[in-house]
Amino acid sequence: MGTDKKTLRIAVIPGDGIGKEVTPVAQAALDKATEGMVDLDYESFDLGAERYLRDGQILPDEDLERIKGKDAILLGAVGDPRIKAGILERGLLLKLRFALDQYVNLRPSKLYRGVTSPLSDPGDVDFVVVREGTEGLYCGAGGAIRRDTPAEVATEVSINTAYGVERVVRYAFQLAMRRRRHVTLVHKKNVLVNAGDMWQRIVDRVAKEFPEVDHDYLHIDAATIFLVSQPSRFDVILTDNLFGDILTDEAGAVVGGVGYSASGCINATNDYPSMFEPIHGSAPDIAGRGLANPTAAVLSAAMLLRHLGFDGPADAIDGAVEADIEESGSTSRSTDQVAADILARI
Amino acid sequence: MGTDKKTLRIAVIPGDGIGKEVTPVAQAALDKATEGMVDLDYESFDLGAERYLRDGQILPDEDLERIKGKDAILLGAVGDPRIKAGILERGLLLKLRFALDQYVNLRPSKLYRGVTSPLSDPGDVDFVVVREGTEGLYCGAGGAIRRDTPAEVATEVSINTAYGVERVVRYAFQLAMRRRRHVTLVHKKNVLVNAGDMWQRIVDRVAKEFPEVDHDYLHIDAATIFLVSQPSRFDVILTDNLFGDILTDEAGAVVGGVGYSASGCINATNDYPSMFEPIHGSAPDIAGRGLANPTAAVLSAAMLLRHLGFDGPADAIDGAVEADIEESGSTSRSTDQVAADILARI
Ligand SMILES: CC(C)[C@H](C(=O)O)[C@@H](O)C(=O)O
Ligand SMILES: CC(C)[C@H](C(=O)O)[C@@H](O)C(=O)O
Numbered sequence: 248m249g250t251d252k253k254t255l256r257i258a259v260i261p262g263d264g265i266g267k268e269v270t271p272v273a274q275a276a277l278d279k280a281t282e283g284m285v286d287l288d289y290e291s292f293d294l295g296a297e298r299y300l301r302d303g304q305i306l307p308d309e310d311l312e313r314i315k316g317k318d319a320i321l322l323g324a325v326g327d328p329r330i331k332a333g334i335l336e337r338g339l340l341l342k343l344r345f346a347l348d349q350y351v352n353l354r355p356s357k358l359y360r361g362v363t364s365p366l367s368d369p370g371d372v373d374f375v376v377v378r379e380g381t382e383g384l385y386c387g388a389g390g391a392i393r394r395d396t397p398a399e400v401a402t403e404v405s406i407n408t409a410y411g412v413e414r415v416v417r418y419a420f421q422l423a424m425r426r427r428r429h430v431t432l433v434h435k436k437n438v439l440v441n442a443g444d445m446w447q448r449i450v451d452r453v454a455k456e457f458p459e460v461d462h463d464y465l466h467i468d469a470a471t472i473f474l475v476s477q478p479s480r481f482d483v484i485l486t487d488n489l490f491g492d493i494l495t496d497e498a499g500a501v502v503g504g505v506g507y508s509a510s511g512c513i514n515a516t517n518d519y520p521s522m523f524e525p526i527h528g529s530a531p532d533i534a535g536r537g538l539a540n541p542t543a544a545v546l547s548a549a550m551l552l553r554h555l556g557f558d559g560p561a562d563a564i565d566g567a568v569e570a571d572i573e574e575s576g577s578t579s580r581s582t583d584q585v586a587a588d589i590l591a592r593i
Numbered sequence: 594m595g596t597d598k599k600t601l602r603i604a605v606i607p608g609d610g611i612g613k614e615v616t617p618v619a620q621a622a623l624d625k626a627t628e629g630m631v632d633l634d635y636e637s638f639d640l641g642a643e644r645y646l647r648d649g650q651i652l653p654d655e656d657l658e659r660i661k662g663k664d665a666i667l668l669g670a671v672g673d674p675r676i677k678a679g680i681l682e683r684g685l686l687l688k689l690r691f692a693l694d695q696y697v698n699l700r701p702s703k704l705y706r707g708v709t710s711p712l713s714d715p716g717d718v719d720f721v722v723v724r725e726g727t728e729g730l731y732c733g734a735g736g737a738i739r740r741d742t743p744a745e746v747a748t749e750v751s752i753n754t755a756y757g758v759e760r761v762v763r764y765a766f767q768l769a770m771r772r773r774r775h776v777t778l779v780h781k782k783n784v785l786v787n788a789g790d791m792w793q794r795i796v797d798r799v800a801k802e803f804p805e806v807d808h809d810y811l812h813i814d815a816a817t818i819f820l821v822s823q824p825s826r827f828d829v830i831l832t833d834n835l836f837g838d839i840l841t842d843e844a845g846a847v848v849g850g851v852g853y854s855a856s857g858c859i860n861a862t863n864d865y866p867s868m869f870e871p872i873h874g875s876a877p878d879i880a881g882r883g884l885a886n887p888t889a890a891v892l893s894a895a896m897l898l899r900h901l902g903f904d905g906p907a908d909a910i911d912g913a914v915e916a917d918i919e920e921s922g923s924t925s926r927s928t929d930q931v932a933a934d935i936l937a938r939i
Binding site for chain 2: 332333336337341365366367368384385389390391393394395396397398399400401402403404405406407408409410413435436437438439440441442443444445448467468469471472474475476489492493494495496497499500501504505
């Protein structure tokens with residue numbers, strides 16, 4: 248006994264700022280929730296702003312290859328004001344999402360009891376955004392000519408494929424079957440007529456395979472209104488890479504702050520490891536002072552376990568977080584205190 | 594006397610649904626506010642869904658030429674569920690914005706006393722979004738190959754020029770000088786590195802001409818958070834066409850509904866007429882029942898007058914609306930009742 252316990256190999260990328268403070272808490276939650284069930288074999292990767300400033304490396308090929316061999320990735324946060332916008336994002340975070348073909352960016356939004364929403368009457372908010380993760384305006388196509396002259400032209404190209412859209416659409420409908428069976432496609436098909444029309448056609452076609460699932464459509468601008476005026480109407484929101492980025496941050500605000508929002512970058516066919524991270528950033532303004540709330544990182548750990556089929560331990564973490572927030576969500580606590588409180592409940 | 598009164602030639606496009614109900618109220622407000630000062634010479638254009646369904650025409654060249662000769666355009670709303678998304682938007686609304694080079698899409702957001710925001714503690718919300726109106730993802734570049742096959746690829750291209758960006762940036766800084774002297778650039782420069790970098794460089798350069806104006810930067814995702822968590826922080830928000838579309842609808846929700854939000858599509862060099870419209874749509878669900886709130890249309894009329902240099906009458910309309918909302922904003926009134934109440938105060 249014990250010797251044939253399964254081992255999970257997990258790449259850990261704490262990253263920058265508060266990423267370094269919240270990731271160890273997520274690991275502690277993983278350890279405690281899986282105790283006796285599975286061995287966790289962590290390998291930590293020194294990637295992020297400090298590494299880049301030290302030796303100019305963002306994501307060495309060798310690291311990427313090692314990461315490809317893992318079962319999952321736990322990521323903290325990446326970003327530092329000393330580094331020009333785009334370098335770490337495109338070179339590390341987006342590079343991982345694209346190289347590992349993490350085509351489903353899964354972002355649950357739930358208003359926990361004990362958390363105060365900025366909305367006076369939010370209702371029962373519990374939805375998931377299924378954001379496409381490997382296409383659209385994030386693919387890095389585009390360029391500039393006559394840079395820094397009055398005649399400069401800069402372009403950004405959104406590339407969308409039936410291949411890429413269909414797989415994430417199908418994922419959203421499958422997820423809806425396990426939830427309240429409602430999918431809302433969000434796009435801007437009255438302006439982005441090429442991509443929007445393709446998304447709508449594919450949704451209509453895939454929907455026929457799921458007769459029990461309702462679906463409707465909202466323009467992105469209307470969706471940002473409903474997130475504020477009636478967030479409880481949503482179950483599964485299905486959208487493209489950029490619209491998903493925007494909606495999930497707004498949703499984070501609606502459920503009381505991105506400090507409670509976890510996310511998974513998922514390769515649903517398991518060709519490569521999936522990656523789990525809080526949606527908050529590295530928060531350099533509060534970093535290093537023990538003030539960061541590790542809740543979203545801990546919730547990411549639960550998503551990681553659920554993705555790998557460990558529903559029991561995932562439920563244990565989710566339950567612990569839920570109970571902790573209900574009891575102490577409105578008190579101001581240090582990182583260590585929140586960590587201790589959650590861990591005690593797992 | 595009277596004979597040398599100036600005449601303003603105004604194109605009126607009531608459009609569809611509630612557009613037809615609110616536009617006459619805006620005209621009545623224009624008439625009353627300018628009584629004895631100026632002659633208003635309206636020409637109504639039969640454009641929108643009904644015209645399209647009747648004879649297939651969206652914006653005949655002849656109409657566009659006549660409109661070009663006007664001093665301003667008053668628009669209601671365009672859109673009808675019977676027509677495929679994109680046809681009227683691209684063929685009429687966006688065509689006018691582009692053909693008339695309306696490069697500043699100006700959208701004030703103000704939380705009026707008497708209006709209940711969905712936020713429990715919104716603070717003092719009073720900002721203006723300066724949205725670029727003739728470039729970006731709205732230019733209609735893009736296409737699709739292998740349509741309706743598993744190998745389909747659909748693209749959307751965002752085209753951004755230094756020419757187009759600089760003029761709207763300068764407008765935003767000039768506007769900030771007449772307000773609280775703070776400009777927030779919103780973009781996604783960590784992902785859209787070509788366009789984002791150009792916007793940021795142009796803002797930094799133009800800002801040097803306005804040493805009294807502060808400026809900062811937010812990613813679009815962060816901006817959607819702050820609109821919910823701290824909307825009072827904004828004075829002038831400067832952004833591109835698509836991000837402006839998204840932010841202004843979210844802002845409309847934050848100030849109690851798009852029913853209070855007016856907008857101007859402005860050609861600031863006055864080569865062509867500017868266009869004023871409520872930001873709400875044609876609302877087919879409530880159309881024809883006398884339920885539409887004409888407030889945003891009336892506020893658009895005030896923007897029209899201010900644009901043409903009639904600050905006094907514009908102030909009179911704004912003041913009447915403000916007083917009306919403060920007294921009766923929370924009661925449920927018919928279109929006619931709101932119209933009568935506002936007109937009585939002008
Ligand atoms: C950091 C940035 C590239 C990233 C994104 O835009 O996807 C972030 O905002 C997120 O949502 O994970
Ligand atoms: C109808 C649509 C094309 C338009 C836009 O996206 O600009 C509308 O949403 C607006 O904001 O005026």
